[in-house]
Amino acid sequence: MELRQIRYFLKAKELLNFTEAANSLFISQSTLSQQIKQLEIELDVLLFNRIGKRIALTEAGEMFAEHAVQSLNKANDGFLAMKDLNNLKTGKIIIGVTYGIRSFLTPALIEFSKKYPDIQVQVIFGISDELFEKLNQLELDFVLSFRESMDEEHFNYTYLFSSPMTFVTSDKSLIEGKETITLEEIAKMPLALPAKGFSTTKFINKIFTTSKLSPKISIEINDIQILLDIVKTGNWHTVLAQTTVSDVKELHAVPIAGESMTRSAMIISLKDVYEKKAVKVFCDILQKINSKES
Amino acid sequence: MELRQIRYFLKAKELLNFTEAANSLFISQSTLSQQIKQLEIELDVLLFNRIGKRIALTEAGEMFAEHAVQSLNKANDGFLAMKDLNNLKTGKIIIGVTYGIRSFLTPALIEFSKKYPDIQVQVIFGISDELFEKLNQLELDFVLSFRESMDEEHFNYTYLFSSPMTFVTSDKSLIEGKETITLEEIAKMPLALPAKGFSTTKFINKIFTTSKLSPKISIEINDIQILLDIVKTGNWHTVLAQTTVSDVKELHAVPIAGESMTRSAMIISLKDVYEKKAVKVFCDILQKINSKES
DNA sequence: TTTCTAAATCGGTTTTATCGATTGATTTAA
DNA sequence: TTAAATCAATCGATAAAACCGATTTAGAAA
Known part of the structure; x- marks a missing residue:
């Protein structure tokens, strides 16, 4: 039959x-x-x-x-x-986002949801390592994260924007007003850093190691929001991508002197996986918004 | 697809x-x-x-x-x-029955429904002409009726049993005790007969015409039950197949003398129509019961 | 590194859906 | 009543599709 x-x-x-x-x-x-x-x-x-x-x-x-x-x-x-x-009349996309890119996600999210109200969008904030594990398990459609290299063969990497790495300090601290700061100067400051799973932490460790310097790490913490609150006290400082604190008014981001002090935000997805039309459209919106901002 | x-x-x-x-x-x-x-x-x-x-x-x-x-x-x-x-686990059969055959239907109905409780049986009593019209319109699976000939080409006829045509009178009347009665005697009696659509009426008209006699018809009525009530009064008589009154104790059926005074009960169905398995089984039961009774 | 294995692809064969023509019978029109 | 039209069934042939085994490609396991 x-x-x-x-x-x-x-x-x-x-x-x-x-x-x-x-x-x-x-x-x-x-x-x-x-x-x-x-x-x-x-x-x-x-x-x-x-x-x-x-x-x-x-x-x-x-x-x-x-x-x-x-x-x-x-x-x-x-x-x-x-x-x-x-026809984007139904479906669901699941996005993994690291903290520093959230402010770029919001406008895309708004535009996409306005245009395709029937598509469900789930956003999962997390640390890089966790998000990539979920991506590999097909639990995410893509990840928005900073990346230095495109070294995983089974991933697609789509460049979005670059953000300088900055020394982040409180408005209360004495360091406000400096136009730039060196790694040597930072090495003398008490630092509160993201915990080990953060790609930011890996980046920080790398640049200090390359410069033969040892940072004075007082605090390691795996919640960026709390990390920022700690820095707001003025007793500790941190190193983060500028975009991470671009919308936090009590904090001041000082560019770090030297080369390779920028990080690239990228859309990362699995190569072998069928790209949903909704995912493609969302990424196009992300890129459009990025080119507008630059 | x-x-x-x-x-x-x-x-x-x-x-x-x-x-x-x-x-x-x-x-x-x-x-x-x-x-x-x-x-x-x-x-x-x-x-x-x-x-x-x-x-x-x-x-x-x-x-x-x-x-x-x-x-x-x-x-x-x-x-x-x-x-x-x-597998006779579902379905429905619709049977058209003329009055004179109802007492033969009941045992078959009981046996069938016991054996195949999931099959719905609908029984429609009616006069011959109506029932055959319904059969032609595919509204019935088959009809149980007396028939003299198998003259419709598009019908199947399956013989069940023969029943003598009898002079039916009340126990109160003076005619009780006669072993047989002639058409001439009947022609002198006040008769109550079934109305024109009944095949019984056609049969009665035919035998009187053939014998060159005219029945004294006082009443024609299209409800057999009322007809029987009228006969029970003792003022009128009727002519019916013996089976029609075999279970009515106030009435006496006297065989009519002469040849061709029997009628054959038959299962009549349409030739072009797919015979449901349930219908076939029901008819087999009918025939089995008939051969047992004869 | 080698071997095994699972999905994709290829080219050929078998099977099946499909076609137009015809048959048989009924229905309609003249 | 006859002739013509028509509708479902059937037939034989063809086109299309399912299917097969072999092979390729690449990943997984040993």
């Missing part, structure tokens, strides 16, 4: 005339006759009484039609659901 | 392995691969992510599966309903 036969049967039932049904389906009458006969043989019932040149539905035919029409409708529903998905 | 593809897709979804799914369905892996690809092309989505040698369901795949499984289940329901119909 195939949907084709069901389609033929239901049309014949509707028109109660094999020739008309065949014409309506753009097939020959003999095809329709044969396919319905096959269905009858398979079901071991007669679906139609053939009376002279006319047809009448049998009890079996009536009974079968109830199920047949539902089967066909469900299949059509499936087809239409795929259409909706492709 | 065909149910075949849906079956393949759902098995692949279940096992998350094309090769195993193919084996499970007794087809080759390449067939499964190609058919799923065809489905994906038609739906314009990827249903599976191919990650190395493994497969994972996409969002589209998950969404589609919800509809697909229902479509397949409804089709299977239709198939199973046909099985039930053939």
Whole structure:
């Protein structure tokens, strides 16, 4: 039994005339006759009484039609659901975001949701390592994160923008007013840094190591919001991408002197995975917003 | 899109392995691969992510599966309903019965319903002409009626039993005690007869015409039960098949002398119409009961 | 590093849907 | 009543599609 036969049967039932049904389906009458006969043989019932040149539905035919029409409708529903998905009329995207990029996400989120209100967007904030693990487990559609290299073969990397790494300090501290600061100067300050899973921390460790300096780390913490509160006290400082604190008014970001003191924000996704149309559209919006801001 | 593809897709979804799914369905892996690809092309989505040698369901795949499984289940329901119909687990038969045969119907009805409790039986009492019209309109599965000839080409006739035509009178009347009565004697009596649509009336008219006699018809009525009540008064008599009054204790049936004074009870059905299994079984029971009683 | 294995692809074969023509019978029109 | 039209069934042939085994490609396991 195939949907084709069901389609033929239901049309014949509707028109109660094999020739008309065949014409309506753009097939020959003999095809329709044969396919319905096959269905009858398979079901071991007669679906139609053939009376002279006319047809009448049998009890079996009536009974079968109830199920047949539902089967066909469900299949059509499936087809239409795929259409909706492709037309951005339904679906869901799941985005992993690191802290420093949240302010760039918001405008894209607003624009996307306004344009495609039927698409559900789930945003998961997290530290880089966790987010990439979720990406590998197909739990995320993409990750927004800072990255220094595009070194994982199975990932797609799409550049968004660069943000300078800055020395972040409180407005209360004495360091306000400096136009730039060196790593040597930072190495003498009490620092509160993100915990080990943060890509920012990896970056910080790398630049200090490269410069043969040791930072004076007083605090390591895995919550950026609390980290910022600690810096607000004026007793500790930190090093973060400028975008991380661009909207925090009690904090001051001082550019760090030296080369390679910028980090690139990227859209990172899995290569082998089918790119949902909604994901593609969202990323396009992200890039559009980024090019506008630069 | 065909149910075949849906079956393949759902098995692949279940096992998350094309090769195993193919084996499970007794087809080759390449067939499964190609058919799923065809489905994906038609739906314009990827249903599976191919990650190395493994497969994972996409969002589209998950969404589609919800509809697909229902479509397949409804089709299977239709198939199973046909099985039930053939196994006498469901269905309905509609029987048209003339008055004189009702006492033979009851035992068959009881036996059938005991044996096949899930089959609905609808019994329609009526006069012959009405019942045959309904039969022609496919509103009845068959008719139980007396018949003299098998003269309609598009009907099937199955003989059940013969019943003598009798002069029916009240126990109160003076005619009780006669072993037989002639048409001449009957012609002198005040008669209450069934109305024109009854085949019994046609039979009575015929035998009187053939004998060149005119019955003294005082009353014509189209309700047999009332007719019998009228006869019970003792003021009028009637002519009916013996079976019509075999279970009425206030009435006495006197055999009518002469040849051709019997009528045959038959099962009459349409030739062009698919005979339901339930109908066939019911008729077999009717015939079995009849051969037992004779 | 080698071997195994799973999905994709290829080219050929088998099966099935489909077609147009014809048959048989009924219905309609003249 | 006859002739013509028409409708479902059937037939034989063809086109299309499902299917197969072999091979390729690449990932996973040993």
